[in-house]
Amino acid sequence: MRAIARTLRRLRRSPFFAVVISVAASTAATTLVAAAAEAHPAGRWTKEERAMLRSLSLASLGPLPADPSNRYADDSAAARLGRALFFDARLSGNGKVACATCHVPASDFQDGLPLGRGVGTAARRTMPIAGTAYSAWQFWDGRADSQWSQALGPLESPVEHGATRAQLAAVLGAAYRAEYESVFGKGTLTRATTGKDGVDRVYANIGKAIAAYERRIGFAPARFDRYVAEELAGGVHSPQGTLSRDEEAGLRIFIGKGSCTNCHNGALLTDQHFHNTGIAAAPGLAVDSGRATGVRRALASEFRCDGPFSDARPDDCAELSFTVTEGPELVRAYKTPSLRNVADRAPYMHAGQLATLGDVVAHYSAAPAAPFGQSELKPLRLSADERRQLEAFLRTLSGPLAAPPGWLEAPAARR
Amino acid sequence: MRSIRSLFPIVAAAVLLNGCMLFAKPPQDLDYSRTRASEGGFYRATIRPDGDSIPQGKLQRWTLHLETAAGVAVDSATIAVDGGMPQHGHGLPTKPRVTRDLGKGDHLVEGMKFNMGGWWVVKFSVAAAAGRDSVVFNVKL
Numbered sequence: 309m310r311a312i313a314r315t316l317r318r319l320r321r322s323p324f325f326a327v328v329i330s331v332a333a334s335t336a337a338t339t340l341v342a343a344a345a346e347a348h349p350a351g352r353w354t355k356e357e358r359a360m361l362r363s364l365s366l367a368s369l370g371p372l373p374a375d376p377s378n379r380y381a382d383d384s385a386a387a388r389l390g391r392a393l394f395f396d397a398r399l400s401g402n403g404k405v406a407c408a409t410c411h412v413p414a415s416d417f418q419d420g421l422p423l424g425r426g427v428g429t430a431a432r433r434t435m436p437i438a439g440t441a442y443s444a445w446q447f448w449d450g451r452a453d454s455q456w457s458q459a460l461g462p463l464e465s466p467v468e469h470g471a472t473r474a475q476l477a478a479v480l481g482a483a484y485r486a487e488y489e490s491v492f493g494k495g496t497l498t499r500a501t502t503g504k505d506g507v508d509r510v511y512a513n514i515g516k517a518i519a520a521y522e523r524r525i526g527f528a529p530a531r532f533d534r535y536v537a538e539e540l541a542g543g544v545h546s547p548q549g550t551l552s553r554d555e556e557a558g559l560r561i562f563i564g565k566g567s568c569t570n571c572h573n574g575a576l577l578t579d580q581h582f583h584n585t586g587i588a589a590a591p592g593l594a595v596d597s598g599r600a601t602g603v604r605r606a607l608a609s610e611f612r613c614d615g616p617f618s619d620a621r622p623d624d625c626a627e628l629s630f631t632v633t634e635g636p637e638l639v640r641a642y643k644t645p646s647l648r649n650v651a652d653r654a655p656y657m658h659a660g661q662l663a664t665l666g667d668v669v670a671h672y673s674a675a676p677a678a679p680f681g682q683s684e685l686k687p688l689r690l691s692a693d694e695r696r697q698l699e700a701f702l703r704t705l706s707g708p709l710a711a712p713p714g715w716l717e718a719p720a721a722r723r
Numbered sequence: 724m725r726s727i728r729s730l731f732p733i734v735a736a737a738v739l740l741n742g743c744m745l746f747a748k749p750p751q752d753l754d755y756s757r758t759r760a761s762e763g764g765f766y767r768a769t770i771r772p773d774g775d776s777i778p779q780g781k782l783q784r785w786t787l788h789l790e791t792a793a794g795v796a797v798d799s800a801t802i803a804v805d806g807g808m809p810q811h812g813h814g815l816p817t818k819p820r821v822t823r824d825l826g827k828g829d830h831l832v833e834g835m836k837f838n839m840g841g842w843w844v845v846k847f848s849v850a851a852a853a854g855r856d857s858v859v860f861n862v863k864l
């Protein structure tokens with residue numbers, strides 16, 4: 309190891325990077341001049357831009373990824389149970405808080421508040437749920453590495469559901485015995501309540517059922533997706549697939565000058581990674597170092613991919629095995645959210661620090677320094693017109709959710 | 724881990740002077756070859772990603788083939804993986820490792836991932852009988 313360190317020190321002085329610097333700087337300058345010279349009429353996209361548009365469209369979203377850590381993920385009886393649990397307020401310390409209390413299906417599974425409000429007030433903004441099956445990491449700080457592990461966090465958080473594992477097992481035993489045992493095995497609930505490990509097992513299974521429900525919630529095409537499909541098919545636009553001049557100009561900023569696609573890429577408009585974007589600390593909250601703490605919690609969680617309650621083989625847990633566990637880039641880095649339906653869910657950022665979409669665009673334009681850690685942003689210095697156009701484009705990303713019929717509402721009252 | 728990352732701010736600052744760091748195109752004359760000689764000329768290395776094109780946002784396994792300048796396969800080596808985006812000033816989103824010596828100079832690299840489009844560099848630092856050296860690949864997504 310000492311040998312490698314010496315090699316690295318030697319490399320630091322290597323001329324290679326000096327060459328890279330000068331080449332990068334000079335070509336960057338010529339590229340800028342060239343780009344300015346061939347200004348495009350609105351609506352005309354280069355081959356490269358068309359490839360980018362295609363990649364951002366919902367049509368490019370691949371199939372739902374398997375979750376090997378949850379063997380019930382694609383079990384429809386588990387999903388039905390999960391749906392019932394999602395809307396059931398008995399799964400809380402005061403009998404008043406269900407998952408759906410904060411994750412309101414009619415509001416894109418979020419609550420429109422700066423901080424989630426359950427039994428008490430959470431320290432973070434409620435995140436939407438659609439499409440999260442595509443993400444290796446859940447929560448703003450990625451402290452859970454699966455949907456089922458995520459679902460378990462709020463249940464016993466003293467400010468969210470405020471429930472205990474024993475209490476939850478009792479609710480399952482009283483209200484969901486048949487449904488639970490048809491999924492997880494005859495007699496399992498009865499046996500579970502006799503020992504601590506059993507209660508933990510029921511707890512994990514609650515998460516797996518809720519995840520089986522959540523993973524069926526996705527996005528249906530937005531106006532932007534129709535625009536891209538029609539643009540790629542020859543550029544004849546239907547009323548449902550038309551972008552205004554401002555929206556088109558905003559899209560051009562989004563994939564060009566704004567560099568938004570550095571992080572907001574792919575069909576879900578997120579790189580599913582963590583970034584420090586210099587968001588101010590929310591007043592009154594404890595120090596929050598984001599991913600730096602989140603990754604430690606993910607690695608220590610009993611519900612992690614290679615933990616005792618997971619159904620995965622160690623080989624299935626590569627995201628966990630190869631995650632970055634330390635370094636300055638983790639400090640105050642938060643998950644890149646999907647931009648689908650972004651206009652419908654103010655306020656923004658991990659503690660709702662920015663009230664409007666206009667504030668968000670202004671933040672990226674100005675790129676203030678981070679309260680601590682290093683912001684990755686560079687000021688975009690957008691004009692007022694450009695900011696308005698970018699915001700107009702972001703509004704074209706709104707569309708309905710996709711879910712099995714009726715699944716965005718609570719199941720009919722039982723028994 | 725530190726060497727490439729500590730250099731990135733310098734690269735970023737140099738490019739920033741031109742006023743377009745964030746949407747800069749990569750240098751035109753970069754060598755994207757999948758076979759390259761090491762910096763000090765001790766080794767020749769070949770990367771073999773899973774397929775022809777490298778996907779964005781997905782964990783991948785690569786094979787790194789390593790031989791001496793004279794063409795002798797190198798099996799016994801300590802290999803560290805590093806990299807990042809010179810124009811963005813950040814490292815790799817994951818911490819890839821060489822997990823297995825596959826024989827005949829092939830080494831399994833797991834945990835490769837690229838979360839953004841653009842120009843990436845991936846550096847393998849090799850310590851083996853022929854000496855310590857490193858080989859840098861340019862990757863375009």
Ligand SMILES: [Cu+2]
Nearest residue numbers: 570808811839
């Ligand atoms: Cu980057």
